[in-house]
């Protein structure tokens with residue numbers, strides 16, 4: 001048992017401040033749980049002068065990362081600067097110097113996790129990253145530990161708060177994407193450059209991490225299909241709701257025979273599904289295991305204190321491992337290399353909204369193309385009609401995406417079809 005365990009932090013931005021507050025404000029409680037003193041002894045940040053919403057001894061602030069990385073007194077390094085470089089170099093150096101590492105850096109783990117985990121394993125050190133997915137929601141720990149007895153069949157997540165906020169507002173106000181994005185930016189829920197969120201890249205990193213752990217499989221993030229929410233209209237959400245669905249940006253990973261599906265895209269899910277009721281900036285992660293059945297993890301997926309809570313939880317876990325001489329007990333579990341299916345091979349259902357001529361044989365023409373490509377129609381509703389045109393909404397049965405794409409491109413070319421406004425995948 002060490003009388004004192006020392007922490008060095010790199011990065012004192014939003015998540016850094018949250019982590020520091022949790023560690024300082026619950027210090028007594030945390031130390032009782034660990035059985036040792038836990039001190040943050042150095043914090044590295046390029047900005048050592050700005051006031052931050054946390055009370056701490058400013059003399060521990062430094063601009064020099066070496067004061068953490070090469071400091072023999074530091075046991076645990078917490079990396080919270082984000083991005084690939086220099087974060088990766090800092091983490092590798094910390095591990096080489098015998099320090100355990102905690103990070104919230106989803107991009108780094110999704111893209112470079114293999115290098116880092118293999119060094120941590122080789123060194124017998126802990127590398128924990130609970131905060132990288134779902135902010136304050138515990139999901140990586142549960143998948144690695146509490147659910148380890150299960151073969152996980154699927155993980156479906158709403159893992160991006162910004163897009164969930166935008167889609168919820170679009171649903172509630174009947175507004176279109178561009179207008180709600182502006183509102184979200186004004187309210188501070190979307191970044192000035194919202195690309196990483198609205199194009200689905202943030203969710204893709206998180207899915208890569210979840211799928212690798214859930215399926216004990218190497219996941220190349222580049223093989224995850226990714227489509228954002230920029231083409232979704234208020235009409236799609238309203239029609240979906242009438243048909244009994246909610247529209248969400250889902251990160252979906254499933255076992256499919258010897259292969260894996262991993263994809264991020266806007267999706268209609270039945271209103272009765274627990275994910276359909278995850279709204280605003282909240283995140284939800286639905287997990288299905290072979291013995292445990294269905295589980296749902298729900299909570300705040302971002303923000304200073306929820307994310308700080310997850311980072312601090314990892315620090316506490318490692319401190320306990322140090323005291324029990326049990327570090328390195330959760331090594332990398334990517335034992336397998338099953339293939340991720342190309343999106344064209346995935347079987348799913350589809351919602352289609354299109355503007356067509358309102359006259360005889362139009363539906364027969366469309367149905368005939370669908371029939372030739374084995375696309376079976378489950379439901380069809382005629383919505384609006386004016387000036388000889390009608391808007392129709394179709395939901396299909398499950399079909400391989402390749403067949404669906406071939407069919408829809410021929411439908412688009414029909415003279416009686418003015419426009420295929422949108423098509424969206426449906427998760428039944």
Ligand code: HSE
Pocket residue numbers: 159160161162163197202301302303
């Ligand atoms: N930008 C992310 C979100 C939070 O909107 O959920 C950090 O992962």
